[in-house]
Amino acid sequence: MTATADAEAAANELTPLADYLGSVLRRLRALPPLDLDLTQAHGNVLAEDVVAPHAFPAFDQAAVDGYAARWEDISGGGRGPSYVPAPSGMPGGRTIRLNVVGDLGAASWRPVRLTPGSCFSVAAGAPLPVAADVVVPVEWTDQGMAAVEIFRTPKRGYGVRRAGEELPAGTLLARAGTYVSPALVAVFAATGIGHVVVRPSPRVVIVATGDELVDVGRGSQPGQVVDANSHALTAAAAEVGALAYRVGICDDDPEGLRGLLEDQTLRADLIITTGGTGTGPGDMVRRILSRREGGRAGPVTFTDVALYPGTALGFGTVGAEEVPVVCLPGDPGAALIGFEVLARPAIQLLAGAEPVFRPSVRAHLLETVSSPAGLREFRPAHVAERRGGGYTVQPLRGGPFTLSGLAEANGLLVLGERVTTAAAGSTVDVLLLDRRR
Structure with a gap:
């Protein structure tokens, strides 16, 4: 033989x-699953589906700093606003003047209502007054305190976030098997979730x-x-x-x-x-x-x-x-x-994570390599995206045993049991490694 x-x-x-x-x-x-405080859940995998118990946002709120008003008042359809000439350099031939009847911050909790011709000065995140359907950004006004002059008219609904607009109560936030990321922690907290069931x-x-x-x-x-x-x-x-x-x-x-x-x-x-x-x-x-x-x-x-x-x-x-x-x-x-x-x-x-294997791609081999007969070889390599789509892969020096090659690699070139030679230009499988570079 x-x-x-x-x-x-x-x-x-x-x-x-x-x-x-x-x-x-x-x-x-x-x-086995474990019930963890939300602050400890990051990095684990959910063992159960998670549903929002409360809506987010929880109430109608301002999305920008400005003045909460009725759109019909600033669009000219209302009976209350006064019209004054526009300042020099501002678009349009006139401005709209509204009475400022109060200030609302993020901690304001008393319900208030708008009357025709009035508005509230609001901070981003503040609860909206009843009947308000627009927030005029501060920079579109003269920033008045007792009365404000509005130089530009936004569209109806501008600067407004409605209750449940992003996540209504009952929304499926994440399925079992999902990795708990920092952003997902924020979603859970915002909808009122303090504990989640995870795989440790x-x-x-x-x-x-x-x-x-x-x-x-x-x-x-x-x-x-x-x-x-x-x-x-x-x-x-x-x-x-x-x-x-x-x-x-x-x-x-x-x-x-x-x-x-x-x-x-x-x-x-x-x-x-x-x-x-x-x-x-x-x-x-x-x-x-x-x-x-x-x-x-x-x-x-x-x-x-x-x-x-x-x-x-x-x-x-x-x-x-x-x-x-x-x-x-x-x-x-x-x-x-x-x-x-x-x-x-x-x-x-x-850990209950899926998938259990690293992601892989098909890549264009830049150099001819040989491989032992009958063995599946994993060789350190550098994989890069090609202009126009796809990937290229360059085997690193020394073959699979070298530590220096493994240290430089962002992928593992995979050569199957029946492959003894892979020619440059052929398409091969590559496992993608996590490399924070």
């Missing part, structure tokens, strides 16, 4: 990524494993590797909205690892480990968590998935509470790709 045929034969023994993700995500359920943010614990690991702050020596993974994965979990806790480094000690995971089940909705998922002599996580005891399979199943980089992934549950565990490879690039592919969708599902 040729080298290519050997590679394809080996790849055929791997589990397709789509099949693996489906089997894992079907085992997860969204966290998942509590995610991150553990890096391996005797070779040392903490950040010093360079690694032969036999030592700086722990970049637990820091990166904690940041990644926080980015997706989880309450992320970095435990740090756990040595390759069977009892120590079991005890640590057992302890963390008390505060975790999901545990992510990194390192030790392979079948080599130092891959203790796979050996420990998949070990059969008393004729029963271990709590975590490790699967060789048709994924590049990082084919070995683990999933299962630990502890009496059966807290889900995701086991990712130890290479930093493979760990971050594994997080995107497996851990991130799991967090989204626990």
Whole structure:
């Protein structure tokens, strides 16, 4: 057999990524709903539909600073206004004069009524007098106090916000599954909602494993590797909205690892480990968590998935509470790709968010790339919008394992299992990453 045929034969023994993700995500359920004060709800996902109990605005109000009047008085159809010559430089040959009978601010609460030929000075947000159907902006007047001269006539209804004009009572404000944004918090508050039922943010614990690991702050020596993974994965979990806790480094000690995971089940909705998922002599996580005891399979199943980089992934549950565990490879690039592919969708599902996967686009490939046979590759890339519509994608240097490429990427180029070469000019799939730049 040729080298290519050997590679394809080996790849055929791997589990397709789509099949693996489906089997894992079907085992997860969204966290139980929680009633939260509105100030704490931001960043969570609604567990129930939310309906407006009250209208917004709650009453007829002025939308601008000015003078609340009857439109028939300022349009010439009424009996009360006086007409005077227009000031020099103002449009029209005459102005309208109305008596100012009071001032209304946003805190005014006593109901008042307009009579023909009169108006009220009003601030934006103030309740409108009964019979008022227009607010003349201050800059269209001489800003008089006892009487005001109006130089321009607005249309009927100008400067007026009617009760319930934007959101009548009973309006469906948001459906279950909606992310609670700052603007949505404002809508809820404005319509009288003080509590909402949401899915809580998942509590995610991150553990890096391996005797070779040392903490950040010093360079690694032969036999030592700086722990970049637990820091990166904690940041990644926080980015997706989880309450992320970095435990740090756990040595390759069977009892120590079991005890640590057992302890963390008390505060975790999901545990992510990194390192030790392979079948080599130092891959203790796979050996420990998949070990059969008393004729029963271990709590975590490790699967060789048709994924590049990082084919070995683990999933299962630990502890009496059966807290889900995701086991990712130890290479930093493979760990971050594994997080995107497996851990991130799991967090989204626990949070009740939809969709669980990142958005994707079809893009015009700017450079020819090769890919391993039989593996679905996720490669760091830069995606940009084209003039006239569509996208282009430029693969970044070094391939999927390089941290520098992942740091620069705003997308992940996806090459399917049957793709060994993607030519420049072809159309490919790209996952869009969240990058606040």
